[in-house]
Amino acid sequence: MSANMHIFENPSALAEALADDVGARLAAAIAARGTASLAVSGGSTPKAFFRSLSRRELDWSKVTVTLVDERFVPPENDRSNHRLVADNLLKDGAAEARFVPLYQAAETAEAAAAIASGRTASLGAPLDVVVLGMGTDGHTASFFPGGTRLEEALDPTTPRGVITMEAEGAGEPRLTFTFSSLQDAGYLVLHIEGSGKKEVLAQAEASGDEAEMPIRAMLRRAASPLQIYWAP
Numbered sequence: 001m002s003a004n005m006h007i008f009e010n011p012s013a014l015a016e017a018l019a020d021d022v023g024a025r026l027a028a029a030i031a032a033r034g035t036a037s038l039a040v041s042g043g044s045t046p047k048a049f050f051r052s053l054s055r056r057e058l059d060w061s062k063v064t065v066t067l068v069d070e071r072f073v074p075p076e077n078d079r080s081n082h083r084l085v086a087d088n089l090l091k092d093g094a095a096e097a098r099f100v101p102l103y104q105a106a107e108t109a110e111a112a113a114a115i116a117s118g119r120t121a122s123l124g125a126p127l128d129v130v131v132l133g134m135g136t137d138g139h140t141a142s143f144f145p146g147g148t149r150l151e152e153a154l155d156p157t158t159p160r161g162v163i164t165m166e167a168e169g170a171g172e173p174r175l176t177f178t179f180s181s182l183q184d185a186g187y188l189v190l191h192i193e194g195s196g197k198k199e200v201l202a203q204a205e206a207s208g209d210e211a212e213m214p215i216r217a218m219l220r221r222a223a224s225p226l227q228i229y230w231a232p
């Protein structure tokens, strides 16, 4: 079992503890530099965590929130990660936070990625907190097995920023921060729930190619220790 494994009795206990830990990191960044940055994942797992975090007492006006990855769909779309964050995180005190979306109303995903790279550069580097998720295929962010630009996304020499990704398991074209943008976050979290994902994590921790299970790049090569939060 990983040295940085945080195990909870249930998803609500996890959501509260992760919100406490992320809130404390953001508060420390604000105290040190006057601002804080947070990149979160989409999908079904982070909803309860988002709701808990939105209630944490912080000077949210000094926090900038963005996404680790996004579908190339407008925020009105049910599958938009922007929409998930707007509905569950950017409320209560956290409504004061600045949100920088990855989706941009551009003609192509490539054009949107270029705009998103420029806009997210204002968050500075490294990011203070990054919360990753993981799919049962071993993807994290939009680093999908078989992804069109997986090699480039995982290459540590690829610059910080947002690139496009297409993959069979991804549905829509995606926008994703590169590995280099995420791996050195001040607090780097992997949030997973359920016995299925615990088994996937165990598989990822065993030997094998990063291309088969891209989460391995974070487990093996991230400059910051990956803090794994899990509940059944």
Ligand SMILES: O=C1O[C@H](COP(=O)(O)O)[C@@H](O)[C@H](O)[C@H]1O
Binding pocket: 040, 041, 042, 043, 044, 045, 046, 068, 069, 070, 071, 081, 132, 133, 134, 135, 136, 140, 141, 142
């Ligand atoms: O496609 C995505 O899926 C992963 C995992 O989602 P979940 O529904 O299994 O929690 C997520 O981390 C990523 O941000 C999202 O775009």
